[in-house]
Amino acid sequence: MSQSPEMRASDVERDRVAAVLREHTAVGRLTMDEFNERLEQLYKSKTYGELARLTADLPDVDLRQRQVAKVPEAAVAKKQHAGMRAAWGAWAMASSINWAIWLIISVTSGDMVYPWPLWVMGPWGVILLVSSVFGGNEDNKKKS
Template identity: 75%
Template sequence: MANSPEMRASDVDRDRVAAILREHTAQGRITMDEFNERLESLYKSKTYGELAKLTADLPDVDLRHLPAKAKPTPAPQGGLHPGMRAAWGAWAMASGINWGIWLIVSITSDHLVYPWPLWVMGPWGVILLMSTVFGGGQPKRR
């Protein structure tokens, strides 16, 4: 049986129209002010005819076939965001170079030199560790 304009609408029908209005707002067909006005009228509507007036000037939208939203990219196999992996790589490279210099200086001076590379890698490593553990793993989006 076809829905006549005088037939009472349900909450599910109103929610379906609200989803259509949200999609048209997202696509830029109606402004946020228009969306808010239509949404207010939507939840005051009682019949299918009143619901139809809210979307009469808009093209049909099939809510079952909306374009897929961009999904966040999964973390790489290491579990770290690529930016964090790069930061750890830079830390490892700088630490390795500093320890290499320390080793060369210690060997050529016939005694062990104070392990100064600890002061280079220590604070930097602690900051990276805290960022890795408590940083959430994803960069902030603007």
């Protein structure tokens, strides 16, 4: 079955076009600026027609025959959810800032100030730890 230009494209098709664009950049048909512009347009594209326009001025490549690198299932299962990684990053940043403030106050006051950053990072960290350990991977739950 041939795809009409109005049919919606999937992430797999976008990945195939990205691989083709990388190859054309590697052999010098596209500059890095052109590649970056097309890549930005690529991930905004929704239909086969929009994908085809990105490679219309390049030599033909059969996108259906392109092999996309597959990630092993075990690696996907171990991969932490992007939202959880962001939450841990926010926790680490807030904890670092609070400890830096505590250290500055302790040094400038001349005595050790009560380690109040523990009250900021402790409960938050425990909640994140429990969510990370027992929360599971949301992507795997959707597949089940």
